[in-house]
Amino acid sequence: MGNPKGFIEIPRKEAGYRPVNERIADFSEVEQILDLSDRLLQASRCMDCGVPFCHWACPTHSRMPEWQDAFYREQWEKAIATLQLTNDLPEITGRVCPALCEKSCVLAIHDEAVTIRENEVALAEQAFEMGLITPQPPRRRNGKKVAVIGSGPAGLTVASRLNRAGYEVTVFEKDKKAGGLLRYGIPDFKLTKAVIDRRLDIYEQEGVRFRTGVYAGKDISAKELTQQFDAICLAVGARKPRDLEVPGRELEGIWFAMDYLTQQNLINDGANISGRRRISAKGKKVVVIGGGDTGSDCVGTALRQRARSVTQVEILPQPPVERTEDNPWPFWPQTLRTSSSHQEGCERLWSLRTTKIIGKEGRVTALKLEKLEWKKENGKMIPVGTGEKTKLEADMIILAMGFVHPMQDKLLKDLKTEYDDRGNILPEQHEREIPVFAAGDATLGPSLVVRAIASGQETAERIHAYLER
Ligand SMILES: Cc1cc2nc3c(=O)[nH]c(=O)nc-3n(C[C@H](O)[C@H](O)[C@H](O)COP(=O)(O)OP(=O)(O)OC[C@H]3O[C@@H](n4cnc5c(N)ncnc54)[C@H](O)[C@@H]3O)c2cc1C
Ligand code: SF4
Structure with a gap:
């Protein structure tokens, strides 16, 4: 001490x-x-x-x-x-x-x-x-090759740990640059992208091979991966967004949070996106549906784009400011969290369910919401509609209601990937030509950077233990 x-x-x-x-x-x-x-x-x-x-x-x-x-x-x-x-x-x-x-x-x-x-x-x-974080290339290579699919924090951790242990690791990333949600989800105002580039530079100097702009399953097939590598690690994230199934969902002006955030991150990186492709909140009344961190990032982004107003709507009730008796230290506090984006000027509404989206000439103009009451039944919180209706004007709606599970795309189908009952990938699958492992959000469901890193560490150990046998 x-x-x-x-x-x-x-x-x-x-x-x-x-x-x-x-x-x-x-x-x-x-x-x-x-x-x-x-x-x-x-x-x-x-x-x-x-x-x-x-x-x-x-x-x-x-x-x-x-x-x-x-x-x-x-x-x-x-x-x-x-x-x-x-x-x-x-x-x-x-x-x-x-x-x-x-x-x-x-x-x-x-x-x-x-x-x-x-x-x-x-x-x-x-x-x-001080120059204390430097490349640590392995002293010798063991001749075994691992393909890591996805370059978010989980994929990067798996790749770096196995590379340092002597494996030849290739990271396949469908996006133009590596980093996963660190680069294209989390806004620059929370994480400047130079920080990711500095770390990637170290990994490259250590010998990790990055093949960006390569969609595994399309640009390189499952069969080719199986032939070229000794093991595959799926670190593909959990990107299937939860949708809002209400009348009016088809109107123009409604966006998924990731489409919105990714575009702004691309623009910050120098992309020129204009005309109808540009998703801008400038001068608009923006409603963000979903009260979590992704929603808060949308709030901060809309404010920087000069939105006329920003309102965040959450289905759950407003959490207490202090811990309650049934939520003691040292457990995670289920209390009200106010992010830097919230402090920048946004109205937060709670216990509201969207029942309809209203529009004019094909474009969204408002939302209809119903006030909910949350009741405890058999230890579970159950929402009950009160019948009390409100209307909220909006000319842009951002859906930030979370993600359900990984995109179960061609690569996963061709690898005959197995899932748990929530649709996440099982961490280890051996009954095939080469072993297939999975790490990060792809196995956990949408989580946190630190959990993706921890999962990447465990997965690297499991791959090493398997290939070393
Ligand atoms: C908007 C937003 C903000 C967040 N903010 C925070 C925060 O502040 N703090 C925090 O701790 N967590 C935050 N999170 C959560 C955190 O970013 C994730 O938990 C974490 O990035 C998961 O890491 P991952 O490596 O498992 O997946 P991801 O980061 O999702 O990376 C998966 C990668 O796989 C690639 N990929 C998928 N399929 C293929 C394929 N077939 N071929 C090639 N590449 C493929 C994807 O393009 C992507 O780059 C946030 C999430 C979102 C959406
Ligand atoms: S990663 Fe760092 S900040 Fe996050 S829980 Fe661990 S020690 Fe705390």
């Missing part, structure tokens, strides 16, 4: 966000950076608890007490080595993770948690600046 009294003497200090009027004028990262001396003091707040619940809560089981102690003492090499031991992409989770760890920090019982996520990104950035 850097300073045994750190948690008593030093209050929690967050770097905070750039001022709203400044940040909504651009797509640059919203979060600021604390200066190094303040950051080291924040790391000294870690109490090195006998049972570090933060370590239990983090899916990669990060060793927070150890790396924060080394960080505070400015033992840079030890600190970054300890952090990277369990987290392959700390510069990314440090920016976008909801910090499951902090909600389980022992300090959070009656004080403010250690700023673990911010300390993580600060340490990673310091290590990059």
Whole structure:
């Protein structure tokens, strides 16, 4: 423990966000950076608890007490080595993770948690600046080849771990650039894409081969993959969006969140998209259906595109501000979360079900909504319609109601992929010509970057154990 009294003497200090009027004028990262001396003091707040619940809560089981102690003492090499031991992409989770760890920090019982996520990104950035994060190519190759399909955080973790263990790894990515949802889903104002490029550059120098713009199943067939590789890992994400089946769904002006966010990310990357193909909220009354993180990213994007107004509609009831008795520490708090995008100016409505979309001359003009009451029945929350109807004007609707499971496309069909009862890919399938594994959202359903990384780590180990036999 850097300073045994750190948690008593030093209050929690967050770097905070750039001022709203400044940040909504651009797509640059919203979060600021604390200066190094303040950051080291924040790391000294870690109490090195006998049972570090933060370590239990983090899916990669990060060793927070150890790396924060080394960080505070400015033992840079030890600190970054300890952090990277369990987290392959700390510069990314440090920016976008909801910090499951902090909600389980022992300090959070009656004080403010250690700023673990911010300390993580600060340490990673310091290590990059000092040249401590460098390519680690394998000393020798073992002659075995693995195809990883998909270059999101799960695919990247599998590829990097197996490559470092001596496998020849090729990552196939259907998009123009690698990164998956990190690049085309998460907006630049949360994660600047230069951060992904810097990591990809390291992976390439280590010997990972990236074949972008190649749709596995179409541009390279399942048969070719089977002939050319010793194992296949499906890290294809869970991209089938949940749709809204109500009258009026066919009207113009209704978009899936991913189509909307991807286009803005492409434009930020220099793409020229204009005319009818351009999805813009400029001057429009925008309604985002879905109150989760994807919806919040749409809110921030619409505000930056100069929407006239932005309203976010959620079917679930408004969560409480504080933990309830049946949701104690150290579990994830089911409390109200307000993102930087919400703070930028958006109305949030709760317990509303969309019953109809109204339009004029083929274009959306409004939504009809019914107020719901949530009742507990046999321990489950059940929505009950109250009959109370409202109408919300809208000339653009964004559907951000989550994703159901992976796109079960040609590659998966040709590989005779097996699914669980939610439609996600089973993690291991051996009864075929070569073993097929799966990692990340493709197996978990829509989840988090840190869970995709943890799943990638486990999958790399399973592939190694199988091919080593
Ligand atoms: C808008 C949005 C915002 C999010 N924000 C956060 C956040 O702030 N924090 C957080 O922790 N999580 C966030 N998430 C969730 C997080 O991004 C995902 O859980 C994570 O990216 C999943 O990683 P993955 O590698 O499993 O899949 P993905 O990132 O989805 O990557 C799958 C890749 O596979 C490729 N692919 C699919 N099929 C093929 C094929 N046949 N051939 C070639 N390539 C193929 C896809 O093009 C894609 O690049 C967000 C998700 C969304 C949608
Ligand atoms: S990855 Fe997320 S949960 Fe794990 S230590 Fe970092 S911020 Fe915490």
